[in-house]
Amino acid sequence: VDKVVVVGVEEVAGVGEPGVRSLSTAPEGYTGACPNYRQPAELGCFSLDSQRTFHDDGRLLRYFAPPRGGDDPRETPGVETNGGAGAATAGDCRTGDPAIGGRSRGWQGPIDLDVGWSVPGAYIQMDAQRAERLDHIVSWLSRHRSRFALPGQAASLPLPSLNTDFVTWRGHLTKVLGTPYERREGWQLAATLFRGTRYMSEVETEAARREREMRSLRQKQMCYWGYKFEQYMTADRPGGEPDVSRPVNTNEGFCTVVRTRLAGHSLVFAGEVDCRAGERPPPSSYVELKTSREVVTPGQRFTLHRFKLMKWWAQSFLIGVPRIVVGFRDDSGHVQHLQTYETLKIPKMVGSEEKMWNAAVSLNFCEAFLSFLKEVVTRDDPKVVYLFSWEPGADVTYRVYENSEQTFLPDWYIEQFRD
């Protein structure tokens, strides 16, 4: 039975008056200088196989294997600098960075993402009912706890603490960064303090669940196109060829685990990475793949820059992925044109346009949200869960649950920290 202890009016320890109850998300409150964000460093990686089984290694990592135009392999990166996506012709297909390589296969005309869509068994989808919470991340953490020793602290197990303020999925932080600019979708984030670390795990909102269950066939088809694009653009070894005859299986994934810092907050999070290109140390060699509708009208261009590029920037920036390769497709799922965006250049690229977004606002808001969490989430007990909720137009609020079904750290994980 859910026992709601307090509804957003908890006393903040040591303050002696009602604590901070809510956090504003209006962008005006978060302008100013960009907070310091440390370059993310990869701590390790893990893989989820076709059955969604965890492996403590990089076996599901894929390698960038784009088609090439067949002309000059030393062409300059196809970074969008002048705005519009431009005329898309097959000959225009650019994969961007020559340093990240590619095969000499000629550009064979548009990539047909619809291949397999109507074939039984060609699309295997992850079970959305199964709530995995932070299970895969703590599986990785439990195997690598010695990495979290402070300088001078004996790395021999068991370490009493991870010496880290926050542990979460990258995707959750992407939502936090997008919050000052989000107008449609709210979120819920559960947080629990255990051994000095705040673990954050998303809880699907009612609206999101409804939307997922009502998703139209057309929307599902477009999701399929996105995964099919990943297959067309990657191989299972460096220099290999893509195999687009295989079924698309969304259970499969390669995740990197990184450590970084936003102002005064140390963070460890995991995120799914589409592929690797070249020899630079990760995450600098990782590439994010996206598909998007070809830009034809000014309205479509505005939507791409105002909403999609904001999310794409936040997602890749957080985890230190420097390049986003986008396949621009038509309404029948044919990619005519590829474009590489350099993650760090995106804010400047849109910054000169009207009614856009500001990366500093997103990072300042994230910093404020993490500080809010530190003020509120003070009971170090894995059975106590603070559920933070946000709906567009409102403030972030929270409720506290004790011994409820909101509890999300696995018992086996908690058990490992017993003295």
Ligand code: 0WD
């Ligand atoms: O339990 C949940 N509701 C969640 C599970 C919420 C968030 C993430 N996850 C899981 C995903 O299944 C995946 O294994 O975490 C992993 C990805 O974590 P992330 O990198 O922190 O998530 P995010 O940045 O939102 O997504 C990265 C990629 C997506 O690529 P695009 O290009 O669409 O951003 O992870 C995949 C997807 O390829 N992904 C999913 N695939 C199938 N079903 C899902 C999903 N629900 N969410 C992310």
Ligand code: CA
């Ligand atoms: Ca992707």
